[in-house]
């Protein structure tokens with residue numbers, strides 16, 4: 001029997017989100033119904049609400065979540081009712097050209113639930129990143145459920161489902177940060193600070209945090225940054241070069257998603273270094289660079305989709321590191337809020353007051 005639950009819906013471009021009753025179908029073949037315990041508020045949810053991703057309103061927002069599997073559809077064998085899971089937006093297909101070439105973290109044909117969740121009048125909802133977890137229960141593809149050690153608190157586990165994984169993975173998986181490297185991170189929100197944590201886990205010797213907000217830089221220092229640069233007061237390219245023997249950093253991670261910060265990243269890296277773009281730009285943004293500089297500076301310019309993570313490999317490993325006290329995921333949770341406070345959390349995000357607000361159910 002389909003169920004009615006409360007959920008946060010974005011009905012139109014730029015309008016405040018509303019708390020609505022939605023209809024969640026029973027899981028069909030390959031699907032799972034998950035009772036959500038916690039879901040973080042990511043900047044990408046705000047991008048959806050502002051029409052920056054696409055126009056498929058109404059959206060069911062929320063995608064950084066952990067919860068318990070309530071029921072599964074036909075043919076599901078990997079997860080069972082009662083399992084504690086983190087939801088992922090990379091349920092790899094195993095069949096596409098990326099998967100066949102042994103690079104499933106790029107999977108081009110990831111699975112989502114086939115059935116649609118709807119408003120009471122039958123209007124189909126578009127779940128953010130195929131998840132939609134600002135809801136008491138959500139319907140996903142079973143492959144989107146990654147089992148982890150249930151000893152972890154849901155509020156911190158959920159963050160691995162998007163932003164924190166994206167940041168840690170941008171450093172470790174995409175940027176290939178290694179022992180002794182110098183790393184700069186531009187933009188120290190939830191994603192940028194996770195990149196700092198990832199660089200530290202990987203053994204980086206110098207970690208330079210860049211932001212325009214001193215509060216974010218203080219947090220970055222607690223997370224492991226060895227140096228901080230306020231780029232409103234100081235030219236960040238000069239500052240990063242100055243802190244790296246005049247050369248630039250081995251890896252620069254851009255976690256804002258704007259042309260001017262990308263340009264800073266491009267010029268703040270050493271010759272043959274790596275730029276990782278993990279911030280998400282909007283459709284009207286353009287980048288102009290001298291092609292001779294692109295050639296002459298060498299190295300690689302990479303984008304990081306979801307930290308190039310493989311949920312089944314990375315989520316349990318990071319949860320284990322957290323439970324061993326080697327990865328402080330709790331430091332990312334600025335506040336826990338109720339389901340009807342998501343709009344307020346967006347305001348606080350815009351003001352730079354939070355790393356993560358997390359809805360707990």
Ligand SMILES: NC(=O)c1ccc[n+]([C@@H]2O[C@H](COP(=O)([O-])OP(=O)(O)OC[C@H]3O[C@@H](n4cnc5c(N)ncnc54)[C@H](O)[C@@H]3O)[C@@H](O)[C@H]2O)c1
Nearest residue numbers: 043044166187188189190191211212257278279280305306
């Ligand atoms: N690639 C992925 O898979 C992925 C996953 C999750 C989020 N994201 C994206 O990552 C970006 C960051 O997300 P978040 O949740 O950390 O957002 P956030 O709003 O918490 O953080 C953004 C930070 O950038 C800083 N900033 C803004 N303008 C700046 C500038 N000109 N120079 C330096 N710093 C500046 C802000 O002060 C803030 O600290 C967003 O674009 C989001 O959509 C990407």
Ligand SMILES: [Zn+2]
Nearest residue numbers: 093096099107
């Ligand atoms: Zn695939």
Ligand SMILES: [Zn+2]
Nearest residue numbers: 042044162163
């Ligand atoms: Zn996200």
